[in-house]
Amino acid sequence: MKEVTVVIVGAGPSGLATSACLKQNSISHIVLEREDCNASLWRKNAYDRVYLHLAKEFCSLPYMSHPPSAPTFLSKEAFLWYIDEYVARFNINPRYGCCVESAVLCEGEEKWRVEVNNSLLNRREVYEAKFLVVATGENSHAYIPQVPGLDSFEGEIVHSKNYKSGSKYKSKEVLVVGCGNSGMEIAYDLTEWGVNPSILIRSPFHVLNKELVRRGMSMLASNSTFETVDALVLSMAETQYGDLTQYGIYPPKGGPFYLKDLTGRSPVVDVGTIQRIKDGSVKVIRGQIERIENKKVVFENTMEKEFDVIVFATGYRSVANEWLKDYKYVLNVDGWPKNAFPRHWKGERGLYCAGLSKRGLFGVARDAEAIANDINQILNGNVGDTVPAKDDKA
Numbered sequence: 001m002k003e004v005t006v007v008i009v010g011a012g013p014s015g016l017a018t019s020a021c022l023k024q025n026s027i028s029h030i031v032l033e034r035e036d037c038n039a040s041l042w043r044k045n046a047y048d049r050v051y052l053h054l055a056k057e058f059c060s061l062p063y064m065s066h067p068p069s070a071p072t073f074l075s076k077e078a079f080l081w082y083i084d085e086y087v088a089r090f091n092i093n094p095r096y097g098c099c100v101e102s103a104v105l106c107e108g109e110e111k112w113r114v115e116v117n118n119s120l121l122n123r124r125e126v127y128e129a130k131f132l133v134v135a136t137g138e139n140s141h142a143y144i145p146q147v148p149g150l151d152s153f154e155g156e157i158v159h160s161k162n163y164k165s166g167s168k169y170k171s172k173e174v175l176v177v178g179c180g181n182s183g184m185e186i187a188y189d190l191t192e193w194g195v196n197p198s199i200l201i202r203s204p205f206h207v208l209n210k211e212l213v214r215r216g217m218s219m220l221a222s223n224s225t226f227e228t229v230d231a232l233v234l235s236m237a238e239t240q241y242g243d244l245t246q247y248g249i250y251p252p253k254g255g256p257f258y259l260k261d262l263t264g265r266s267p268v269v270d271v272g273t274i275q276r277i278k279d280g281s282v283k284v285i286r287g288q289i290e291r292i293e294n295k296k297v298v299f300e301n302t303m304e305k306e307f308d309v310i311v312f313a314t315g316y317r318s319v320a321n322e323w324l325k326d327y328k329y330v331l332n333v334d335g336w337p338k339n340a341f342p343r344h345w346k347g348e349r350g351l352y353c354a355g356l357s358k359r360g361l362f363g364v365a366r367d368a369e370a371i372a373n374d375i376n377q378i379l380n381g382n383v384g385d386t387v388p389a390k391d392d393k394a
C-alpha cells in the first residue's frame with residue numbers, strides 16, 4: 001500500500017493537464033492509466049480522418065499554447081505531437097496498464113483508497129490519497145442502443161470508437177446510425193472510399209462549419225450574448241447551406257451556442273457531408289430502426305433495406321460510477337458532475353472531476369487549473385474558498 005497526496009485516474013488530456021498544474025504547485029501525485037499509452041482515446045480510438053473541430057486557440061492545455069506555425073485546425077497526428085511535447089515538457093510519468101477497479105472514501109480518515117489491477121506487472125496495488133481526481137473522460141464506454149433483432153444481424157457491427165476508415169468497406173452497403181459529429185464525418189469518409197452510405201437521422205440538429213464555430217467562440221470570449229452570436233452564425237450558415245429540411249435535416253429550437261451551453265450537445269461541424277447529402281452520395285433515412293432481421297434493417301417508416309455493415313455513432317456513456325464507489329461526492333447516478341457548471345469540477349471530501357463538462361479541450365484546461373488551485377489552497381491552509389457549491393440539485 002502506498003500513500004500519495006493526489007491520485008489522478010486517466011492519462012488523457014484531462015489527467016495530463018491536471019498533472020502539469022499540480023507540478024507547477026509542487027504537489028506530489030501519481031497518474032494511473034489503464035491503457036499502455038497516454039492520450040489513448042486519440043491514439044487508439046479516433047478515426048484516421050479526424051481533425052480538431054475547434055480552432056487551436058481553444059484546444060491548448062495549461063502553460064503551453066500551440067506554436068504560431070501550427071495550423072488553425074490540428075490533425076490527429078499534430079495533436080498527438082503536441083501531447084507528446086506536453087508530457088515531455090512537464091515530465092509526466094503516468095503508470096500504464098493500471099486500471100482503477102475501485103475507489104472508496106475511508107470514513108473518518110478522509111482518505112481515498114484506490115484499488116488497481118496492474119496488468120503490466122500482473123498484480124494488484126492499493127493507493128491511499130488525500131485527493132482523488134476523476135479524469136476518465138466522457139468517451140470511456142461506447143454506447144450501442146438495444147435494437148430488436150440486433151443479435152440476428154449477419155453483417156458487421158462497429159461502434160464509431162473502433163472505426164478507422166472506410167477502406168475496408170469498399171462496395172459494401174453501410175448504414176450509419178447517429179447524426180452527431182462522428183456519424184456525419186464517418187458518412188463523409190465512406191464516400192471518399194467509394195461507398196454510398198445511408199445515414200439514419202432521428203433528432204434535429206444545427207449545421208455549422210469550423211470557421212463559424214471559431215467565430216462564435218471568439219465572439220463569446222469577448223462577451224457577446226448567445227442571442228447575438230447564434231443569430232449571426234445561423235444566418236451565415238443559411239447563406240452557405242440553404243434550407244436543409246428538404247434533405248431531412250431539421251434545426252432544433254434554440255440557437256447552437258445556447259444549446260451547447262445548456263445541454264452540452266454540439267452542433268454538427270460540417271466537413272463536407274452536407275454536399276454529399278445534396279448530391280445523393282449520402283442517403284438520409286429519417287426516423288428509427290424498428291427491428292433487424294438477419295441482413296435486413298426495418299425502419300419505423302416501414303422502409304426496409306439490406307446492409308453489410310452498421311456503424312453505430314451513437315455516443316458514449318460515463319461509467320466512472322462502476323469503479324468510483326463513493327461517486328455521490330462529485331457525480332450523479334448517471335456518472336456526470338452533480339454540480340452545475342462552472343463549479344462542476346469540485347466535489348466534496350477531496351474528490352474532483354476533470355474533463356466532464358462537455359466543453360472539449362477548452363473545458364479540460366479550465367478544470368485542471370481550477371482543481372490544482374483548489375488543492376493547493378487546501379494544502380496551504382487557506383480553506384476559505386473551498387466550501388463546496390450549494391447547487392447540487394442534480
Ligand SMILES: Cc1cc2nc3c(=O)[nH]c(=O)nc-3n(C[C@H](O)[C@H](O)[C@H](O)COP(=O)(O)OP(=O)(O)OC[C@H]3O[C@@H](n4cnc5c(N)ncnc54)[C@H](O)[C@@H]3O)c2cc1C
Pocket residue numbers: 009010011012013014015032033034035038039040041042046047050051052053054059098099100101135136137138139140182323354355356359360361362364
Ligand atoms: C472523435 C472525437 C473527436 C473529438 N474532437 C474534439 C475536438 O475537436 N476538440 C475538443 O476539444 N474535443 C474533442 N473531442 C473530445 C475529447 O473527449 C477531448 O478532446 C479529450 O480527449 C478529453 O480528454 P479526457 O482526458 O477528459 O478524456 P480521454 O481522452 O477519454 O482520456 C481518459 C483516459 O482515462 C483512461 N481510463 C478510463 N477509465 C480508467 C480506469 N478505470 N482506470 C485507469 N484509466 C482509465 C482511459 O483509458 C483514457 O486514456 C473529441 C472526441 C472524439 C471521440
Ligand SMILES: *[C@@H]1O[C@H](CO)[C@@H](O)[C@H](O)[C@H]1NC(C)=O
Pocket residue numbers: 036037038084087088092093094
Ligand atoms: C506517451 O505515449 C507515447 C505513445 O505511446 C510514447 O511514445 C511516449 O513515450 C509517452 N510519454 C510518456 C512520458 O509516457
Ligand SMILES: *[C@@H]1O[C@H](CO)[C@@H](O)[C@H](O)[C@H]1NC(C)=O
Pocket residue numbers: 117118119123124
Ligand atoms: C487484471 O486485468 C487483466 C486484464 O484485464 C485480467 O486478465 C486479470 O484477470 C486481472 N487480474 C486481477 C487480479 O483481477
Ligand SMILES: *[C@@H]1O[C@H](CO)[C@@H](O)[C@H](O)[C@H]1NC(C)=O
Pocket residue numbers: 221222223
Ligand atoms: C468580459 O467580461 C468579464 C467580466 O464581466 C471581464 O472581466 C472581461 O474583461 C470581459 N472581456 C472582454 C474581452 O471584454
